[in-house]
Amino acid sequence: MTNSRCYVLAAGGTGGHMVPAAALAAELIARGHHVALVSDDRGVRFPGLFDNIETHVLPAGRLAGGPIGYLKAMAKMMAGRSMARRLYKELRPAAVIGFGGYPAMPALLAAFRAGIPTIVHEQNAVLGRVNRFVAGKVDAIATSYEDVERLKPGWAAKTHLVGNPVREAVLALRDRPYPILEEDGIFRVLVTGGSQGATVLSQVVPDGLALLPVHFRRRLQVTHQARIEDIDAVRAKYQAHGIPADLSTYIADMPEALAWAHVVIARAGASTISELTAAGRPAILVPLPSATDDHQTANAREITAAGGARTIPQRAFTAPELAKQIQKLGLDTQGLENAAARARSCGRPHAVRDLADLVESIHAPTAPIHVRRAAMQGGRPAYA
Incomplete structure (x- = not known):
C-alpha cells in the first residue's frame, strides 16, 4: 500500500468533467489517500458525486466577451489562484489534477506557482481550451482517445492514453450480457441528451419512431430524458402516436437504464461515449453542432x-x-448484437485504475512517468 497523500482534483461544473473526477476520487480514497475537490458552485453541489469529499469553491471567469470580458475573467482567475495557494499551504497536496473547465484554471495556475506536480485529464477527442492553455506546463496529460486533436507532437512524451473513467455501476455492465431481443419481442429505446437533455431529440425522436411499420412500432418501449420545457409536448407526441414511453427530466439510475436498453439515441458527449463503450450498447449519435471545436463529432468517430x-x-x-x-438496427437481431460487441470493444475498462496509477507516479521526479496502457478492446467550508 502506498503512503497516504493528499490530492486536489480541479474540475468544471458539468457532468462531463465531474463524473470522471468523482471516479478518480473514489479510487484514490480506496487506495488510502485524501482527496479534495476544487470547482464552482455547480460542481460542489453536483448530486451524488462528492457528498463525502472535502470541497472548495474558487472564483474563475470565462475567457469570453471581448477585451473587457477577458480582463474581468483574468481578475477572477488571479483571485482564485491566490485562494488556491492559501489552500495548498494547508493541504500540502502531492499533485493537482485538472479535468478541464474554467474552474480548473486557477487551481492549476496556483500549482504551477507553488511547484506542485500537475496532471490534466482530457475527456474529449479534442483537447479542451483550458487543458490546451496549460498543457505545455503540466507534468502529464492523460487522454481518453488514442487520437486527440489539438495535442501538439512536442507533448507526446508526457501523454498517456488511459480512457475516461466511468462510475463503477456502469462498468459492472460489462459483465452482464446484452439483453436478448426475441423476434417480435419488446424493442427498448433509451433517449438521452446528457445532463441537460436535448431539444432536437425531443422534436425528432417521437415522430421518427411513429414512421416505423406498425408491427415494429407496436414492439417499442421508450425511456426518454427531456428538458423540463419540452417534456409535456414530448409526452403528448408519444401518446398521439400510441408509443409507450416513460419520460423524465433526469434519469436517476442511468446504469440500469443502459442495462435495459437495446439501442440508445443520444448526443456524443464524453461521458455518454465512455458509458456506451463500457456497457456495450449500440447507439445512434447526434453530435451537438455548437460544441466547442466540434468535439462531439470527434468523440463519435472511434465507436x-x-x-x-x-x-x-x-x-x-x-x-x-x-x-x-432504427429499422435497420431493429430488424437485424444478429447485427444489433454485433454492434453492441463492437461498441464494447472501444471501451477502456481500466481507465480509473490507469489514471490513479499515473497520479501516484507523478511525484517521483527522478523516475519516468509510467502507466499501464488500456487495451484497445478494452466538507470543508469553501474558500470564498
Whole structure:
C-alpha cells in the first residue's frame, strides 16, 4: 500500500468533467489517500458525486466577451489562484489534477506557482481550451482517445492514453450480457441528451419512431430524458402516436437504464461515449453542432468506425432518417448484437485504475512517468 497523500482534483461544473473526477476520487480514497475537490458552485453541489469529499469553491471567469470580458475573467482567475495557494499551504497536496473547465484554471495556475506536480485529464477527442492553455506546463496529460486533436507532437512524451473513467455501476455492465431481443419481442429505446437533455431529440425522436411499420412500432418501449420545457409536448407526441414511453427530466439510475436498453439515441458527449463503450450498447449519435471545436463529432468517430454506432449530423437528423436507421438496427437481431460487441470493444475498462496509477507516479521526479496502457478492446467550508 502506498503512503497516504493528499490530492486536489480541479474540475468544471458539468457532468462531463465531474463524473470522471468523482471516479478518480473514489479510487484514490480506496487506495488510502485524501482527496479534495476544487470547482464552482455547480460542481460542489453536483448530486451524488462528492457528498463525502472535502470541497472548495474558487472564483474563475470565462475567457469570453471581448477585451473587457477577458480582463474581468483574468481578475477572477488571479483571485482564485491566490485562494488556491492559501489552500495548498494547508493541504500540502502531492499533485493537482485538472479535468478541464474554467474552474480548473486557477487551481492549476496556483500549482504551477507553488511547484506542485500537475496532471490534466482530457475527456474529449479534442483537447479542451483550458487543458490546451496549460498543457505545455503540466507534468502529464492523460487522454481518453488514442487520437486527440489539438495535442501538439512536442507533448507526446508526457501523454498517456488511459480512457475516461466511468462510475463503477456502469462498468459492472460489462459483465452482464446484452439483453436478448426475441423476434417480435419488446424493442427498448433509451433517449438521452446528457445532463441537460436535448431539444432536437425531443422534436425528432417521437415522430421518427411513429414512421416505423406498425408491427415494429407496436414492439417499442421508450425511456426518454427531456428538458423540463419540452417534456409535456414530448409526452403528448408519444401518446398521439400510441408509443409507450416513460419520460423524465433526469434519469436517476442511468446504469440500469443502459442495462435495459437495446439501442440508445443520444448526443456524443464524453461521458455518454465512455458509458456506451463500457456497457456495450449500440447507439445512434447526434453530435451537438455548437460544441466547442466540434468535439462531439470527434468523440463519435472511434465507436462509429468500429461499427458500434451510427452518427447523424444534426442538420440531417430528421424523422425519416431516424426511422430508417432504427429499422435497420431493429430488424437485424444478429447485427444489433454485433454492434453492441463492437461498441464494447472501444471501451477502456481500466481507465480509473490507469489514471490513479499515473497520479501516484507523478511525484517521483527522478523516475519516468509510467502507466499501464488500456487495451484497445478494452466538507470543508469553501474558500470564498
